[in-house]
Amino acid sequence: MSTFLSPYPVDSEEVSTLDGSISTTPTTPEGSLYLERSNGKPMSTTVFDTMTRTPPVRNICCVGAGYVGGPTAAVIALQNPHIRVTVVDKDPNRVRRWNSQHPPIYEPGLNDILRVARDGTRECTFQNEPNTKSSGSIASDSPSTSSSECTSQCDGRKGVTLAARQPNLIFSTDVAKCISEADIVMIAVNTPTKYRGNGAGSATDMTAFEAVTSVVAQHARPGATIVEKSTVPCRTAQFVQDTLALHRPGVHFEVLSNPEFLAAGTAIKDLLTADRILIGCNPTPTGHRACQALASVYSAWIPRSRIITTNVFSSELAKLVANSMLAQRISSINSIAAVCEATGADVDEVAKAIGADPRIGSKFLKAGIGFGGSCFKKDVLSLAYLADSLRLPEVAEYWRGVIMMNEFARDRFAARVVRCLNNTLVGKKLTVLGYAFKKDTNDTRESPAVEIIRTLVEEGPREIAIFDPCCVPIQMEEEISRFLSPDVLRVNGKGGPVVVYKDAYEACNASDALLITTEFDEFKTSPVSVTSDVALLPTTPEPSEKGGAGKGGLVDPRPLPLKGGEQQQLAVSENDLLALHTYLLKGSGDPEVVSGKDPLGRLNPMPECGEECPDCHLQKMTGVAGYGASQGHVSKGRFDWRRIHYHMRKPHWLFDGRRVVDIGTMEKLGFRVESVGRQGR
Ligand SMILES: NC(=O)c1ccc[n+]([C@@H]2O[C@H](COP(=O)([O-])OP(=O)(O)OC[C@H]3O[C@@H](n4cnc5c(N)ncnc54)[C@H](O)[C@@H]3O)[C@@H](O)[C@H]2O)c1
Numbered sequence: 001m002s003t004f005l006s007p008y009p010v011d012s013e014e015v016s017t018l019d020g021s022i023s024t025t026p027t028t029p030e031g032s033l034y035l036e037r038s039n040g041k042p043m044s045t046t047v048f049d050t051m052t053r054t055p056p057v058r059n060i061c062c063v064g065a066g067y068v069g070g071p072t073a074a075v076i077a078l079q080n081p082h083i084r085v086t087v088v089d090k091d092p093n094r095v096r097r098w099n100s101q102h103p104p105i106y107e108p109g110l111n112d113i114l115r116v117a118r119d120g121t122r123e124c125t126f127q128n129e130p131n132t133k134s135s136g137s138i139a140s141d142s143p144s145t146s147s148s149e150c151t152s153q154c155d156g157r158k159g160v161t162l163a164a165r166q167p168n169l170i171f172s173t174d175v176a177k178c179i180s181e182a183d184i185v186m187i188a189v190n191t192p193t194k195y196r197g198n199g200a201g202s203a204t205d206m207t208a209f210e211a212v213t214s215v216v217a218q219h220a221r222p223g224a225t226i227v228e229k230s231t232v233p234c235r236t237a238q239f240v241q242d243t244l245a246l247h248r249p250g251v252h253f254e255v256l257s258n259p260e261f262l263a264a265g266t267a268i269k270d271l272l273t274a275d276r277i278l279i280g281c282n283p284t285p286t287g288h289r290a291c292q293a294l295a296s297v298y299s300a301w302i303p304r305s306r307i308i309t310t311n312v313f314s315s316e317l318a319k320l321v322a323n324s325m326l327a328q329r330i331s332s333i334n335s336i337a338a339v340c341e342a343t344g345a346d347v348d349e350v351a352k353a354i355g356a357d358p359r360i361g362s363k364f365l366k367a368g369i370g371f372g373g374s375c376f377k378k379d380v381l382s383l384a385y386l387a388d389s390l391r392l393p394e395v396a397e398y399w400r401g402v403i404m405m406n407e408f409a410r411d412r413f414a415a416r417v418v419r420c421l422n423n424t425l426v427g428k429k430l431t432v433l434g435y436a437f438k439k440d441t442n443d444t445r446e447s448p449a450v451e452i453i454r455t456l457v458e459e460g461p462r463e464i465a466i467f468d469p470c471c472v473p474i475q476m477e478e479e480i481s482r483f484l485s486p487d488v489l490r491v492n493g494k495g496g497p498v499v500v501y502k503d504a505y506e507a508c509n510a511s512d513a514l515l516i517t518t519e520f521d522e523f524k525t526s527p528v529s530v531t532s533d534v535a536l537l538p539t540t541p542e543p544s545e546k547g548g549a550g551k552g553g554l555v556d557p558r559p560l561p562l563k564g565g566e567q568q569q570l571a572v573s574e575n576d577l578l579a580l581h582t583y584l585l586k587g588s589g590d591p592e593v594v595s596g597k598d599p600l601g602r603l604n605p606m607p608e609c610g611e612e613c614p615d616c617h618l619q620k621m622t623g624v625a626g627y628g629a630s631q632g633h634v635s636k637g638r639f640d641w642r643r644i645h646y647h648m649r650k651p652h653w654l655f656d657g658r659r660v661v662d663i664g665t666m667e668k669l670g671f672r673v674e675s676v677g678r679q680g681r
């Protein structure tokens, strides 16, 4: 039996187990041994606590500064100001951008969090009484940077002072050094589908994960906990443990699985209000203690009851299964869409009717042109490959059917467009509205739009115009030439049929047919609220418990609970501060409110870009503000469909691949609408 003592504390707080019971670890028989003195007499609980209360987590290193690593590390750092969180990546360009005004990815709310955790904050004073005035300018609510100023601005009401905060989020390329300093190393590198060799097109490509594991094995400090954040095949933890043993025989490391469930476009909301945190560990005292240490990091903002612990392989498998089941629901409803198109039933009505049954539920039943994104396809295929390798071909076949149905939905839509246009696109202009794989993101990985464009190009059209409210045109051009061919692109009037537009109305001008391929709110006919970064930050959901007038649809979260005294250096949770930040911004009534505004007056200036900053250069060249996703997407409100209709060519075809427009309204405007999951002409 191992006598290794983990450096982590035994935390007696409760963590829920999968069966709903409460586990107060350590629970294994081995764990109880620590309660005995060497003389065999039982220890007092206090002595036990003191001996096992080891230093809390002080340093986390996240390897991989991508869609998962960047936002996850930012939220962990925000919520744990006492922990130094370092994000390392082998790509110096990516790291440079995380350290600049141009982070490499856009997620609503991310910039606000980055600015607090990466840049630190200054002392500020804010008014902690609910606003009793009606909606209007935020000036009367605006906190200032000094109490005296606030006192005058706040009509003599007392302000409270918030201490400055030191930066605790660092981005670096020094992978080995940062790993060697960490108590917890999270591996969040890409795990795509293998595209060549054994298992090509199905198995997970573990190249990046394996490379990082080997660096971790060589440099991690003894006793460190290694966390799989990447989505990996079941039993990868064994491979990590073996690699560690190979490089560092006799040195103890714990390996945990802690898969991520965030979705693109809502990453910050998903991280801040996660419905569950899943941690898989070895069923040993040291495994449980490592699990508790990681749970303590999350419990800074996630209720303990939402932290689920399982064995390490269940956790790995649960991530693959979660994505496969979600993908399966979409394929199921898309298969029914095909039946609806042939019968006269309407897929939205069917979805509503079945979704009312709580056993089925209403989420993830939106029919369309199929799912895209970097995860669903690869994770379903990974599960199918796992089944194959376990000699369960029937199981593998079942899950491959989900992918087959997804491709069928996409191809059926493209075929319907061509069929409606008399089976020829020659001499015609078609406009593709939406290039990202889902709304409110500039992520285009596995976007169904790309394959639809490929099919349309093969028909020899005069022009395929593309507009996306969130993607940067120059990046779209670069991708199209990479995925399709450079020849298909038309730039400065020369080249192939594909033209990327910055302006939606120009893209639709003189078009024969519009295709909605992403579910952006802009395309909807029902009134859409003007979205902004702040829309997805935490708000205060319990109006009855809080005072203050409703403002911009939000409730004033003040008074925020304060710890540590009446006036000076008060501790307020970052969640509460985000809620106040959101309220002050949203309530401003300013439709252009975006990340970067600072109603609390606590942000430090953003890092300066040098003269040679390539992103500033591109921004100037392209005229696209927020190049590189730093400012992200500010909706300009819904489309003026009347104007679009006026400038289109007859018979005003509109193919709604995402069921976002109201068919009656559009037909009244004169469009000829064809919708997924509804019988056509
Ligand atoms: N994207 C999502 O929404 C999402 C959500 C949940 C889980 N996941 C999973 O999380 C993992 C990461 O996904 P992602 O979307 O963040 O990927 P990503 O491609 O955006 O980022 C991965 C990063 O890892 C870096 N990297 C690769 N090899 C490295 C090495 N040897 N050393 C240092 N850095 C290295 C890359 O340079 C890149 O910046 C995947 O397993 C994915 O399946 C993704």
Ligand SMILES: O=c1ccn([C@@H]2O[C@H](COP(=O)(O)OP(=O)(O)O[C@H]3O[C@H](CO)[C@@H](O)[C@H](O)[C@H]3O)[C@@H](O)[C@H]2O)c(=O)[nH]1
Residues within 6 Å of the ligand: 231, 260, 261, 262, 263, 264, 265, 323, 326, 330, 363, 364, 365, 366, 367, 368, 369, 370, 371, 372, 373, 374, 375, 376, 437, 438, 439, 519
């Ligand atoms: O009813 C629906 C819901 C979604 N979609 C499409 O499905 C795709 C995926 O959407 P979504 O799941 O919202 O985005 P992802 O960012 O791919 O997130 C999924 O993949 C992540 C990566 O593993 C997981 O962490 C998330 O939990 C999981 O939702 C998009 O193309 C959507 O348009 C539909 O067609 N119909």
